[in-house]
Amino acid sequence: MMIETDRLTLRPYNTSDFDAYLRMVSDPNVVQFLGGQPMPAEDAWNRLLRYAxxxxxxxxxxxxxxxxSSGRFIGETGLADFHRGLGHDFDGVGEAAWVFTSESQGRGYAYEAAMAALKWYGSSADRQRTVCLIAPDNRPSLILAEKLGYVSFGNVVYRGGPFTTLERTSIG
Incomplete structure (x- = not known):
């Protein structure tokens, strides 16, 4: 599976992406809203295997x-079933996620990639509704979610911290 946009290529991870992925999730600026600590190599490896x-x-x-244009790894986006235990209105629905390298932020890549992934995912009639989970102080992701068509439908505590739950009900 591969998706191409004007500026980006999206494809499932390969194990050869590990070093670039580890660099991204080791960057304190990138992980400030993802637990706040750089991800250890073992956890990054396990996450890539979970994605597979x-x-x-x-x-x-x-x-x-x-x-x-460069072939450079710049981040990730897509949908997953993370089984977070947040209830029937959240779990079991495709959960959108995005994380991008510090160097690639602010260029519109996250919107371009996430929209492409959402359109691909939503091309199946039984997968119209998606959700996402964002820390309320993560303004850039909340702004991106709104641009993608997400609206808040509640607040939860997840792993000891506050989060906003959002949903999107169409592919358009």
Missing amino acids: GHWAYFDYGMFAVFER
Whole structure:
């Protein structure tokens, strides 16, 4: 599975993406809203394997995102079933997610990639509603979610911190 946009290539992760992925999730600026601590190599490796499992079991998952012009890894986006235990109105629905390298932020890449992934995911009639979970102080992600068509439908405590739950009900 591969998606191309004007500027980006999205494809499922390969194990060869590990070093670039580890650099991204080790950057304190990137992880400030993702637990706040750089991710250890073992956890990053396990996450890549979890992503592969999504594709194997659900036929959807997280995409590694690359700049088409340079081939450089710039982040990830996609949808997953993270089984967070947040209730029937959240779990079991495709959960959108995005994380981008510090160097690629502010260029519109996250919107371009996430919209492409959402349109691809929503091309199946039974997958119209998606959700996402964002820390209320993560203004850039909240702004992006709004641009993507997400609206808040509640607040939860997840892993000891406050989060906003958002939903999107169409692919358009």
